[in-house]
Amino acid sequence: MVRAVGVWLGVAGTVGCVVLGGAGAAGAAGCSASGHCYAIDSASPRPRLTAASADLKVDCLSVANTAAQFANYEMWVKTNTPRVSFDTWVEIGMTSGTLQGGYRGLLWYWADKRPDNSYYEHYLGRARPGRAANVNVMYAGGAKWNVYLGRSYAGTSSGNGVNGLSVDTGAEVTTTRTTVNGSSSNYQYRNGGWHAVAPNVYRSANSKGLWSTYAKRGYFWTNTGCRRLGAAAEKPAPTAPVPNGRSAAAQALGQIGRTAAANAGERIPSGLSYVRTTRQRAAAATGSRVNSDESVYVVQMRGNFTAPRHPVPGKSGRPVTGHALTLVIDAATGQVTDWGLTSEMSGSFGPRTPIA
Known part of the structure; x- marks a missing residue:
């Protein structure tokens, strides 16, 4: 021992x-x-x-x-x-x-x-x-x-x-x-x-x-011992389809985007915009592949972001930061399926629609 x-x-x-x-x-x-x-x-x-x-x-x-x-x-x-x-x-x-x-x-x-x-x-x-x-x-x-x-x-x-x-x-x-x-x-x-x-x-x-x-x-x-906290059951995010129509979609996506930005340490993000695409196309624009291909919205914005879940001192010694936050949102549920931090916003997702 x-x-x-x-x-x-x-x-x-x-x-x-x-x-x-x-x-x-x-x-x-x-x-x-x-x-x-x-x-x-x-x-x-x-x-x-x-x-x-x-x-x-x-x-x-x-x-x-x-x-x-x-x-x-x-x-x-x-x-x-x-x-x-x-x-x-x-x-x-x-x-x-x-x-x-x-x-x-x-x-x-x-x-x-x-x-x-x-x-x-x-x-x-x-x-x-x-x-x-x-x-x-x-x-x-x-x-x-x-x-x-x-x-x-x-x-x-x-x-x-x-x-x-x-x-x-x-x-x-x-x-x-x-x-x-x-x-x-x-x-x-x-x-x-x-x-x-x-x-x-x-x-x-x-x-x-x-x-x-x-x-x-x-x-x-x-x-650590399970104690009284026990095993946490999944509590899914609220499910609500992204509404049709440019104005209604922009309003719903803007709310999701600003909440995500606040979670990443930026309360006043700028340059919010969205693109309608599929999950595989969104992943391909970041050099990735994923395991499904539903219809999604990609929301992007600028700011000073820190990954809320992975400062990873055991892996790198530095927080994961970026000036561009990208969210992939399932059109049918309004839930985030993927997200990422990069140094700058990418235009490879397609023409963007501004979010006021």
Whole structure:
């Protein structure tokens, strides 16, 4: 047994690694929106990896304040790009708490960060406590990475490196008022053949006594205790079709856009506009692919934005920021299906209609 806080525990070749901790064991934890707390198991193989896979399961994953905080249980591959500083990546997992578009609760999502500092997030639907699902991030050639959930295609990240520097799995939270009980089984990477990940456990220093963890080859588990918060059920965003007619559509889309901008730290966005298209065309304009092709509106605006869910100190050390916010909104439900931050607004979505 190894007891440690905020250090890498390199125990490759051992049968298992246990790291025990309880709330208050080493002083109060300092998880926040700008300093996330992590409990993860990592591998950085040589030669570099070309795929990673795990069966993710949570028995509870929740936060007390779902409007402002979040907890993730996930797997991510840090990609080998010209910016070799661990700040480009592709991830997939379960999230509980605040999301763009008004969602609350336990959902599957995938996201990526690219060498041009762009960030995109995509929602995949409801996750269920106690049920494992396989996630896979696999190099697809041409600096593209395919993402799979339950062995079904979920999307593609483009322009994001030709192999992976490392793979991580585990928990990421912005608050100590959280419950996490999650595991990653059949946890492995591919470089030539498939290899089970040897235990290499990290708990961020600001976590202090928050986590209990256990790892052995091909398996990782972390736990805060489920306590009274329990597992957060999905609370979908309100469903309302985007109304027909230019004026009515602009009014509804403007409200959605300004709410999303406020969630990203910008209360007075400028240059709001929209384009009617399909989800696949919208994704293609950002160099991505997604797993459905419904009719959507793309809303864009300018401002000073920070990704509300992913400052990712464990992945890059810097918040994800941008001067352009893009939302993809399902025309039939009015819900955000995808969104992203970039350095500037793109005209590749098509002719834009201004939103007053």
